[in-house]
Structure formats: structure tokens, C-alpha cells
Amino acid sequence: MDNLANTRTRQHGLTAREAGLIACTTCGRLDRAGLVCARCGATLSSRYPDSIQRTLAWLAAGIVCFIPANLYPMLITRTLGREEKNTIIGGVIELVNYGSYFVAIVVGVASIVIPVAKFVVIGLLVASIRRAWPLDPHARLHLYEITEFIGRWSMIDVFVVAILVALVQLDFVASVNPGLAAVSFALSVIFTMLAAQSLDPRLIWDSIEEGPSDE
Amino acid sequence: MVAAIDPSRLIACPMCDLLHSARSAQDGERIRCARCRTVLESSRPKAIDRTLASAATNVILIIGALFFPFIKLEGAGSRQNATLVDALSAFGGGLTAPLVLVVAAFIVIIPLMRAGALCYTLWPLRFGRRPYRHAARAFRFANSLKPWSMAEIFIIGVVVALVKVAGMAEVSLGPAFWMLVAMVAVLVLENHNFCRWTIWRILGQDSTV
Ligand SMILES: [Zn+2]
Ligand SMILES: [Zn+2]
Numbered sequence: 001m002d003n004l005a006n007t008r009t010r011q012h013g014l015t016a017r018e019a020g021l022i023a024c025t026t027c028g029r030l031d032r033a034g035l036v037c038a039r040c041g042a043t044l045s046s047r048y049p050d051s052i053q054r055t056l057a058w059l060a061a062g063i064v065c066f067i068p069a070n071l072y073p074m075l076i077t078r079t080l081g082r083e084e085k086n087t088i089i090g091g092v093i094e095l096v097n098y099g100s101y102f103v104a105i106v107v108g109v110a111s112i113v114i115p116v117a118k119f120v121v122i123g124l125l126v127a128s129i130r131r132a133w134p135l136d137p138h139a140r141l142h143l144y145e146i147t148e149f150i151g152r153w154s155m156i157d158v159f160v161v162a163i164l165v166a167l168v169q170l171d172f173v174a175s176v177n178p179g180l181a182a183v184s185f186a187l188s189v190i191f192t193m194l195a196a197q198s199l200d201p202r203l204i205w206d207s208i209e210e211g212p213s214d215e
Numbered sequence: 216m217v218a219a220i221d222p223s224r225l226i227a228c229p230m231c232d233l234l235h236s237a238r239s240a241q242d243g244e245r246i247r248c249a250r251c252r253t254v255l256e257s258s259r260p261k262a263i264d265r266t267l268a269s270a271a272t273n274v275i276l277i278i279g280a281l282f283f284p285f286i287k288l289e290g291a292g293s294r295q296n297a298t299l300v301d302a303l304s305a306f307g308g309g310l311t312a313p314l315v316l317v318v319a320a321f322i323v324i325i326p327l328m329r330a331g332a333l334c335y336t337l338w339p340l341r342f343g344r345r346p347y348r349h350a351a352r353a354f355r356f357a358n359s360l361k362p363w364s365m366a367e368i369f370i371i372g373v374v375v376a377l378v379k380v381a382g383m384a385e386v387s388l389g390p391a392f393w394m395l396v397a398m399v400a401v402l403v404l405e406n407h408n409f410c411r412w413t414i415w416r417i418l419g420q421d422s423t424v
Contacts, residue, residue, distance in 0.1 A: 015232040016232050016234055027418075028229070030223075030226070039419040040419075046232075100378050106375065107375060141253075148362070152368060153368055156372050159371075162318045
């Protein structure tokens, strides 16, 4: 598809904002002004309002919830007076001890590697936008898309806990209860997903052309 | 220059805001943003039919998955079939309550609402009729729910849980589990056949929002 004729000495054409238009990211409609999209009813904004601040706020909430998620137990098992508490890392180590290496890797990546990587990537994207770091915008957009796609997968361990609790509730002599970590981890995943959704990817391209933003 | 631009004949890339002149994708074609390569529009023949069919299938599969046996337990001398409804209602108090809420929302309530909203939006369009009232709102709602529908992640969770209890009891999977698996497969197909920009364009031809 041909982009509009170059109006400046640049490789690409005009952005909607430069043309005085507001693009609806929900349905693609363009408008000159207005608060609500005339086609789909979504709130209209050239760039998400306070995108950076909102992203940082959700990110901070996600990191805060991630701390108790790692310190407190995910799962509390009581068998005949004995109580066993498993943290996220404890659960992974237990899987390794049972020899279930593949499952241990799946859980370890989903519960530790992905959340930490997500914090780092979102932080990096925000910093690169604010400071206008000359990083390749294509690479940054890619990072953003991967982060948005992969973050949900961290939820695996929360589901595992829920299923174990339900299974045991139905039958066994033992009693299993979710620990504080199960809830705070779920919240951490939800908050980080909201952080990624609050970040307006269009800012990545703006910062290249306009220099540091003071947002 | 700027004054001469007609917004209705343009589309903007949702990822980088670059303007392109709007045109429909031809057979099997994918129109990508010239700058960031994001797909702007893809030609998906029968997108409405196929999306509608998969949404309707999903409603049936989710309801089936709730009431058919999900897991079969064979413990010491006892044998038990558990449905998802049993499992969700077997929870006690304390921290299990928020956990149940999270699980029920992500694997049952949100996927069901999303499929329902899609059916509501697409049903009249399939017959070339005017969209129902608030169709745009319903379709917007369906799109915003997408990242929060987590059946595929739940399935992996079930497998991990089974590995964890492997030594303690004989556990096997019932038809409801396979219904969830089928639902994920349908969602993957739906993703392939779905172009929300195309559907928005068809919805937008009617002015009632
Ligand atoms: Zn719109
Ligand atoms: Zn683009």
C-alpha cells in the first residue's frame, strides 16, 4: 500500500497527528476532532492520555505484588498434622527433584522468567520513550508486541494451584490451601498486563522524531 | 495540503499512526503498514460467517465443558467424576474465594461473554441486515476481552497439575477437558479468519451506533 506522498524529507509519509487527525485505535476511523469515535464509540485520543504515567503506575503495582508472590507460599499442604509450604521457586525445585524437568522449565519460565522480563522490557520501553534513546523503533515495537502476547502465560501457576486445591478438596485425606502468593501473583500478572495495554505504541515512533518528551 | 485530506479515504496504523490511503485487501492479501509492518487489513473471505460459526461453537463448548465430567479421580477405593462446576463450588473460604473468581472469570465468564457479544454483532450482518442496537459497543467489548480469555493457559495448567499429583492418585481427564481443548483450537482458527478492521468497516456502513 502506498503511503501518502512525502511532505517532508523523510522516508515515510504523514502521521494522523501531523495531518491534524485523530485515529481510532479500536476501529481505524479517522476524525478531525471529537472525544468519542463516531463509528465505534471508543474514547478518541491522538495518543492515550497520560500513557506513560499510567503504564508506570500499573508496572509499579505489578512489581509490588510480585514481591509477596515470591516470599509467601503458593500452596499450603496439610497431611496428618504435618504442614508443608511451597513457594513459587519451591514448587519448581520440587518438580526438578521428581525428575519432571520439562514441566519444571515450563513453570519456571512462566512464573519467574516471563514476569521479570516483562518488568524490564516495559521499564526499558518507557525510558526509551521519555529519553528518546536512539533505539531501533522496529525492534522496540517487536519487544512491545511480544510482551503483550506473552504476559498472560504467567498465569499458569495460579491455575495449577487452583486445580490442585479443587482436586484435593474433592477427594484426598490431605488438605491443600492456596497461600497468599497465589493471589498476589495473579494480581501481579493482571497489573502488568494492564501496564502493557496502557502503553501507547505510537509514542515509540514519536520520540524518534520529536526528541525527549516531558511526560 | 492538510486541508485537502479527506479522513474517510484514509486509515492510520494503530501501532505507529502513519496514514495510508484506504483500500480493500484483495483475495488472500494482507495490507501492511509501510513503516512498522503491522497488518492493517487482511482479506478474509467469509470472515463474518467463519467468525460467527466459531463464536457459536465456543458458546456450546464452554457450556458443555461446565457440566460434563472434567476429571476422574480414582483414590483409595473411591471413584469420582468431577465437573468444573463441582470443582469451582468445592472451594471453601479464605484465599480460595478470590482464586475461584480469577479462574472462573478467565476460563468461563470472559470467553462466554466474548463469544456471546460476537454472535450478537455478527448474526444480522451475516444475512446482510442492519446491525442490532449497540452492536458497535458489543463488538468493542468482545475485542477488549480477548487478552483476558485464558483457556489455553488453563489447559497447560491442568497438565502441570496432573504431573504434580501423578504419585498420589489415579487421575484421568474427562470429556469436558477435551471440550476446552477443542475450544482453544476453534479460537486459533478464528484468529486466522478474523479481521476486525473489515468487520468495523461493515458495521460502520450503518450510522446507528
Ligand atoms: Zn472507532
Ligand atoms: Zn505502522
